[in-house]
Amino acid sequence: MVSIHKSILPVVSLSSNAFALKKQAFGLQNEGWDGIVLRMRLQIKQYTDGPLMCNGYLVISPEGACVAIDAPAGFADWLRHNLPENAKVTHLFLTHQHFDHVSDAEEMASRLGCEIHACSPYAAELTLQSHARSWGIPEPPRFRVNRCHESGDGKVQVGGMEWTFLHVPGHSPDSLAWYLAQADVVFTGDALFAGSVGRTDLPGGSSGQLVRFIREKLLSLPPNTELLPGHGPSSFIGEEEMNNPFLS
Ligand SMILES: [Zn+2]
DSSP states (O other), rough: OOOOOGGGGBBBBOOOHHHHHHHHGGGOOOOOOSSEHHHHHEEEEEEEEEEEEEEEEEEEEOOOOOOEOOTTTHHHHHHHHOOTTOOOOEEESSSSHHHHHHHHHIIIIIOOOOEESSOOOOOHHHHHHHHHHHOOOOOOOEEEOOOTTSOOOEEEEEEEEEEEEEOOSSSTTTTEEEGGGTTTEEEEEEEETTTEEBBSSSSSSOOHHHHHHHHIIIITTTTTEEESSSSOOOEEEEHHHHOOOOOO
């Protein structure tokens, strides 16, 4: 494991494991994030790696449709070895373009053939290439966004799954949360974490925007919605609404 200086982490402060202990109060207990989570017959697998220990997720519908959330370094290889037989990842949903979330985006598109959905077209300013360079982290290869969702919130249908994307700027201008109501789960990227929120001192960040949009778009989801963030452990919307110190 690579040791990381706290100042380059995208989280405002490191979250406490105590939050994980309270998860049962808000929904089904998962089976641990190194394994497979079964919710409403949906499978969700988590992959965590890269210099900033970014979370990528694989969501498999009962019909076998596969969606990936974010593209941390090494995720393309991991997917090739962990996909069910004959399964194909058709969609990659990006929560935002910061370099740690898009390291494998180009490789996933070219080797797995998935189409990339994001808020905005690819931009080196959004991936923070110059920051990656100055921190000694490899810059992600350029990639093409096939579907841009710049016009606000909306829906994407994939193999029996109805996904809702929610624009939640503040950590970055292009932050999207991906919500799957039928499974009571939301992928929040670096906007909202268990016990914390995303840092807002990077280009395009705004603490006022972040808190406002988290309250409007995320805390309005059902309290038993499981929150799967871009870094760190999972939580529940109800837990964050009650106890997240950055939202009180
Ligand atoms: Zn970020």
